Amino acid sequence: MTIPIVTTKLYMPPPRLKTVTRHRLIEQLNEGLNRKLTVISAPAGSGKTTLVSEWLASGDRPFAWISMDEGDNDPAHFFTYLFTALQNIGPNIGSGIYPLFHSPQPLSIELMISTLLHEIIAISNPFVLVFDDYHVLKTGPLDDAISFLLERMPRQMHLVIATREEPRLPLARLRVRNQLNEVRVSDLRFTYSEAAEFLEKVMEVELSPENIALLEARTEGWIAGLQLAALSIKEQIDVEAFLPSFSGSHPFILDYLVEEVLTQQSASTQAFLLHTSILDRLSGPLCDAVFSQSDMCLGSGQETLEFLERANLFIVPLDSERRWYRYHHLFADLLRQRLRQRVSSITGEGERILAELHTRASIWYEDNGFEMEAFHHAVAANDLSRAARLVEGERMPLLFRGGVVPVLNWLESLPREELDVRPALWVMYASALLMTGQITGVEPKLLAAEKAMQGMGQDAGARDTLGHIAAIRATLAVSMHQAEEIMAEAKRALAYLHPDNLPVRTATTWSLGYAYHLQGNRTAATKAYQEALSISKKIGHVVITMMATLGLAKLQEADNQLHMAAETYQHVQKLAGSPPLPAACEAHLGLARIFYEWNDLHTAELHGQQSIQLARQLEQTDRVVAAQVFLARLKLAQGDVSGAATMLANAEYVARKQGFVMQMPPIAEVQVLILLQQDNLTAAARLALRHDLPILQARVLLAQGDTSAALAVLEPLLVQAEAKQIEDERLKIMLLQAVALQVQGDQAKAAQIMKDVLVIAEPGGFIRTFVDEGSQMKRILHDATVHRMLPRYIEKLLAEFEPHHADSLIEPLSERELEILQLIEKGLSNRDIAQQLFLALSTVKGHNRNVFDKLQVQRRTEAVARARQLGLL
Template sequence: MASANMPRLQDEDRTMRIQIILQSLIQRIMLRCQEWVASCAVISNQCRGGWINVMDADILLTKLFLPSVPQGFIRRPRLLDELNTGLKTGKTLTLVSAPAGYGKSSLLAEWITEFKGQAAWLSLDDRDNKVQRFWAYVSEALQTISPSLGQALKQTLSPALEPSGSFNSRPFLTALVNKAAALDRRLILILDDYHVISEQDIHEGLLFLLEHAPPTLGIVIATRTDPPLPLSRMRVRGRLIELRAADLRFNTQEASGFLNELMNLDLDAADVQALETRTEGWIAGLQLAALSMQDRADPHAFIQDFKGSQHFVMEYLVDEVLQRQPEALQRFMLATSILQRMCAPLCDAVTASTGSADTLADLQRRNLFIIALDGERYWMRYHHLFAEFLKGRLKRLRSDELPELHRLAARWFQANDWPEEALQHALAIPDYPYVSRLVVDNWRRIYHTGRLDTAVKWLESLPGDLLRQSPALGVAYCWTLFIRGNYERIALYLDDIEIAFDRMVAAGDLPAEHPEYNIIVHQLSLLRSVVMRHRGQSAEAIQMILDLLPTIVELREILGESYIHMGFTACYSQLGYSYISAKDYDRAEEALSRVSAHARECGNYFSLAHVTMEWSKICLMRGKIVQAEEICRRELSLAEDPELASYPAFCLIQLGLAEVLCARSALDEAERFLDQGLQTAAVSGHQYYLAQGYLIAARLHKEQAKADPVKAGLAQAELRKAEQIAAALQNRFLDEDLARTAEALNKKSPPGQRLIDPLSERELEVLRLICAGKSNQEIADELFLALDTVKRHINNLYGKLDVNRRTQAVMEARRLGLV
C-alpha cells in the first residue's frame, strides 16, 4: 500500500516545490515591476515636453532612454558572448572603442534586450563636458532603473563648488560606491559617445569610480577614442574587457546577411567579399554602399569602382545616397539637418510643408540614418555623422537658405515655448535684433525663477555694445548684475543705457505712451536706487523709491495687472533693502511684508525668496526667532508645488531657514537645509548667495564645534571660500557680513561674564531659551518651573543686562558672548 502511494506522494511533493518556486518568481517579478513603475513615475512627474530639470541643469529626458534595436538587425552572437563573459567574470569596465559607424550603440542595444539585469543608459554630447552636469546626468540615468538610488545620489551631489569654479564630485562618487555596494543585484551604467568628454576632472572621477566599484556595479563605455584611463593596468588586473574596431567590423557572413537579407541586394559571394574587403567591415560604409546600389542595374560594376580611404568613401557615399533619393526627399533632409532634434510639426515649419510625418516615416523605412529619441517616435534626430555631412552639403550648395531655415526653426521653438532652442537658431543666423526680442520677451520668466546661469548666458551671448544701446536689454543685464551682487558694475551701464533711452525717445522710437517707455523709466529708477544704497546714500535711495510708488497704480490700464504686481514687488523689496541699509528696521519689515502677495501674483519667486531671506535676518537680529522661522517655512512651502519645486530661487529661503534653525540650536535640521541651499546656489550660478551660504555654514560649524572641535576647521574653510568670492564681487554688504562672521569665528569665548553682577546658572538657562524664541510658558515647561518663577528670573536678568525688552536682551547676550 505504501509503495503504491509513493509515486502519488512524490508527484504531490514535486508539485508543491514547483508552486513555491513559481510564487517566489512572481514576487520577484512584482518587485521589479514596482521599481519600474516608480521609475516611470519619477520621470513622468518631472517631464515636460521631453525635458526635465535638475538643480537648474536642463536634463534632456531622451538622453536617458534605452535605445531600441533596429528592425531586421543582424544578430551578433559572438560579440554578445564576449559582453556576457565580461559580465559573468565580474569585469569592472567594458570598453567598446571604435571609429564612427562601427555599430557600437546598436550592439549595446541588442545586448541590453537580452541582459537579465538592469542597465542605465546615458547618451553624452559636448554640453555634458562639465563636471557637475555630467554627474547630475549619471544620477538621473541610475534613477531610471533604481529610483531609491537615484534620489539618494541627488542629495549627495556636493554643493562644494569651489570659488575657483571647480566642482568637488568626491562626496557624490563615494555615495554612489557605497549605495551600489548595498544592492542585492547588479546594475550596469552605459556611457555612450564618451569621446565628447575632455574635462580631466570627469576622467579622474570616473577612474575613482572604477577603482572602487563594487561587484554590483559595472561600467560600459562606448567611444570613438580611448579615454585617458590606465587601461593597461586594468588589463593586467583582469578588470577590463575590450571590443574594438577589429572586433566590431562585419565579417563576411555578417556582411552577406546585412546586404542580401536585410537590404535585399542579392549579391553573389564574390561581390559580398569584395565589398566587405573594401570597407574593411565598416558597418556605416556597408550601409551607405547598399543604399547606393539599390535599383542599380549593375551593382557588380559599382562594387568594382568602389574604393578610396574611409573619409572619402564616406563623403562619396553620402553624395551618392542623396543623389539616388527623390529630389523632394533630398531637400527635406538638407533643410532639416540644422535641427538637433526634430518632430513632424517642427519639420513642417522648417520645410514650409504639411507632410513631414509621412516623410519622417519614409526616412525610417529607407534606413536613412534617422534615430528615434523616444518610444513613441515623436522626437527624432539624424545619425550624428550623417547630419554633419548633410549640413556640410547644405552649406556648400544652399548657403543662402541657411538664415531663413534657422529663422523658421527659431520661430517654431519660440511659439512652442522652448526659448533656449529658439535662441540657438536665432544666434546661428545671426539676427541680433531677433535675438534681442527673444531675450526681452523671456528674460523675466528666467529671472523670476532664479535661473541666473541661463539668464547670464542669454545676455552675454550678445555683443557688449548692444547691451548698452538697447535700454530693454541693458536693464535686463543690470538685474542679473544685481543677483550676482555686482552693484558697482550696474553703475557702469546705467549712464549709457539712459543716453540710449533718451535718444530713442527723442527720435520718436519710444514715445511716452508706449508701455515699454514706462517700464524702462521705473526700472532705471530702481537700479539707480540699488547703486545709491551700495554707495551709502540710503536716504536718497529711499526717497527715489517713495516717489516712484504712487506712479505704479496710474499705469494699471497701460501695463495691465501683472506688470502692476511686478512694479510693487520690485519697489517694496528695494525699499525694504534701503531701509535695512539705513538701519530703520521697523519700516524695513513693513515694506518687506508687502512683497509676498504681489510676488505670488506675478510669479516673481526670486524677489519673494530674496525678501524672505533678508526679512528673516532682521527678525533674527531683533530676537524674533519664532517669527523668522514662520516666515521662512510659509514661503518655502511654495516649493511643494511640483511646478515650482525646481526653481533655483528657493535656495535663498533654504539658506535663510538654515540660519534661523542654527539660532535656535536645531543644528541637524539647519545643516540639512544649508546643504540643499548651497547645492542649488552652486549649480545655478548664484555666487553672491553662495558666499552668504558659506558664511552661514561657517557660523553653523562654529556652533557645532562646541561639541565637536573638528568643526572649527570646517568653519574656517567655509570662511575662506566666502572671502574668495567676496574679493571678486567687491560688494559692500557682503564684505560687512564677512567681517562680522570673521570676528565671530576668531573671537575666543570670554573667561567669565563681563557683568558687575554675573548671571546665575538658572538665569543663563532662561536667557538661552529666550534667545531660542521660547515663550515664558514654554520656558517654564522646559525647566519645570512655575510661571511666576520664570518671570522673576527674567526681571532679574533684565536688570543685570540693563535692558527692558526681550529683543534687547537677545542682542546684549550675543554682544557679551553669553549665548
C-alpha cells in the same frame, strides 16, 4: 518653473527588426558588468548605439538612457535629464531638485553627485546607466562630475558611455584597477562573416564572396560605409564595375556614397532631407513647419519620416510610437554641408534661405513650449530681436529656466555694436554674469548699457531696461550689506520697471525688504518680504520665494519666536532642494544659532559647518566669515578658548582682506568674550569701546566690579530696545540687568526683572542665554522668589547647568518610544509614523506624550534637542 523635458532623449532606440547579432561584443559587454565603466569609443556610423540597445534588450537588467546633445553642456540641463532618467530605476530620485535650476547662484556639482550617490545606495538591484553621444559634452565641470561619480559609484550601478571621442575621464586609473571595459573601433568593425550577413539579410544585397571581401576591405568593416555602399549598389546596373571604384579614406568614400544616395532619390525627397537637416530631432508636425511642400510630391512630414525609415535612409526612431526621429549624426552633418553648398550657389539668397528655415523651426518650437530650442534656432537664424525676446521670456526670463550657459555664450559671441543697438542685451549679459557668480564683470556691462542708451528715447521699454539696471545694482549692494545703496537703487528700479515685469519687480521688492531689515525697520521689512513671497509663489520664482522666506525667518528669530523661526528655516532648506542652493547657507546659520540657544551644541555645530560649505560656493560674500564667527562662539561655550581665538583670528584676517566691514562688530563681540575668559579686562574694555558695543561694555564693567556703571549703561539701552521693539536685544539687556542687580545685592529687583525675562524666554525655549551667564545666573534661578514664577521652566534651566547623561532621566524611554523619537528626528508626521509602524494615530500621539513628559519638553524640536544632549540619538 522647471526645465522642459524632451522625453525622447530618455528613450533607448528600439532594436531593429533586421540586424546582425554581435555575439562576441554582447558577451564582452556582459563580462564588463563586473567593472565600473564600459566605454564604447568609435567614429560615427560604427554601430555604437545599435550595439548597446541590442545588448540591453537581450538582457534582464534595468537601465536608464540619456541621448546627449549640445544643450546638455548646461549643468542644469544635464542634471535635470540625469535625475529624470534615473527615475526609471528609482522613482523618487532627484524629486526635490527640478524647480531650482533657474537659480541665480550656480549649483554645486559635487553636492549634486553626492546626493545622487546617496539615493542610489538605497537601490538594491543592479542597473545600467547609458550616456549616448557623450562626445557632445565639452564642459570640464561635467567631466569632473562624472569622474567624481565613478570614484564613488556603488557596486549595483554600471555606467556605459558611447562616444566618438576619448572621454576626458581618468581611464588610465580605471584600467590599472581593472574597472574599465573598453570597446574600440577595431572591435566594432564588421568581420567578413558579419559584413556578409549584414549585406544579405539587412540590406538585401546579393554579392559574391569576392565582392563582399572587397567591400569589407575598402570600408574597413565600417558599418555606415557598408550601409551607404549597399544603398548605392541597389541602383547600379553593373555592380562588378562599380565596386572597384571604391578607394581612399573614409571621408572620400562617404562623400561619394552620399552623393550617389542623394542623386538616386527624388527631388522632393532630397529637398526634404536637406531642409530638415537643420533639426537635431524630427517629428511630423515640426518637419511640416520647416519644409515647404509646394510643388513637391510628398505626403505629410510623418508619412515622409516613415518612408525614410523603411528605405534605411539613415534615420533613427527615438520612441516606440515613431513620433520622433533623428538622422544618423554623420549623415546629418553631410546633409547640412550639402545644404550650405546648395544655398551658397544662389547669389544673395543663401543666408536668407538658411535663416528662414531656422526661423520656421524657432516659431514651431516656441508655439509648442520648447523655448530653449526656439532660442537656439533664433540664434542660428541670426534673428537678434527674436532671440532677445525669447531670452526675456513672457513671464520668466530664459536665464531663470536653465538657460544661463547658452544665453551667456550667445551674448559673449555678439559684437559690441550689436549689443549697443539693443542695450537690454547688455543688461541680460550683466544678469547672466550675476547668476553665474562672476560679480566683477557685472558693473561694466551695466555701464555699457547706460552709455548705449544715451540719446535714446524714454519709451516704456527703455524705462523698463533702466529699472532692470537699477534692480541688478540693488542686488549687488545686497551682497555688501549697503542699506542706503540698496534702498536708492531698489526704489529707482520700482519706479522705472514695467508693471508686468513681475520677476524683476519681485526680486527688487525683496532687496528693498533686505535694506529695511539692515536699517532695523522690522515692520517695513516684514511687509516687503511678505509681498515678495506672495508674488514669487504665484509666478513660480523659486529663488525669491526662498530668499523672502529666509528674511521672514530671521525676523521671527529676532522676535524671539525660535520654534517658528526653526520651522521657517527648515522650510527654506526644502525650497533650496537637494543638493541645496548655496543661498541656503543662511538657513543653516540660523538653525545653528537656534540649536545653540537650545543647548544642542552638536547639532548647532553641524549646521554651522554646513553653512560654511555652502557659503564657499558664493563669490564675494561674507557668509563664510559669519559662520566662522558663530563657530568660534560655540568653541568658547565648549571651553575651547584657544580654538575659539584661532578660528576668530582667521575670520578677522579674511574680513579685513576682503573689506567685510559688517563682520567687524560681531568679530569684536566674540573677541571681548574671549578676553573676559582670559581675565584681560583692560583689553576687553578698550575693544568694546572702540567698536561701540554698549552691551559688551556693560559686561566688562560688571567683570570689573563696577555694577553701578554697568546698570547706567544698560538702562538707556533698554529704553531704546523697547521703543524700537527689538525683542532679542531687550532680552539680553534685561538678563544682564538681573545679573548686575544680583551682584549689587538687590535680590528683590533682580527677581522682579527675572520674572519678565522668564515670561519672554519660556515660549522660545531659551536655554543658553541663561547658562552662558554662569554661576550668578544659577544663584538667581535658585532664589525662592524667582523659583516660584515658572518652576518647570526653571527646573529645566537649572538642569542645563549640569553635564547631561541619559541615566539622568526620571524614567527611561521604552524601545517603542525610542523608535518613535528617531522617526520624529527624521521629520516624519504623526500620520507618517503611524503608517510606517502600523499603529493607530491615537497610539502614536500617546507615545509622543510619554516621550515629551519623560524628556520634560513640550515640542518636537525640543524633544530632539534634549535627546541629542542625552546621547539618545
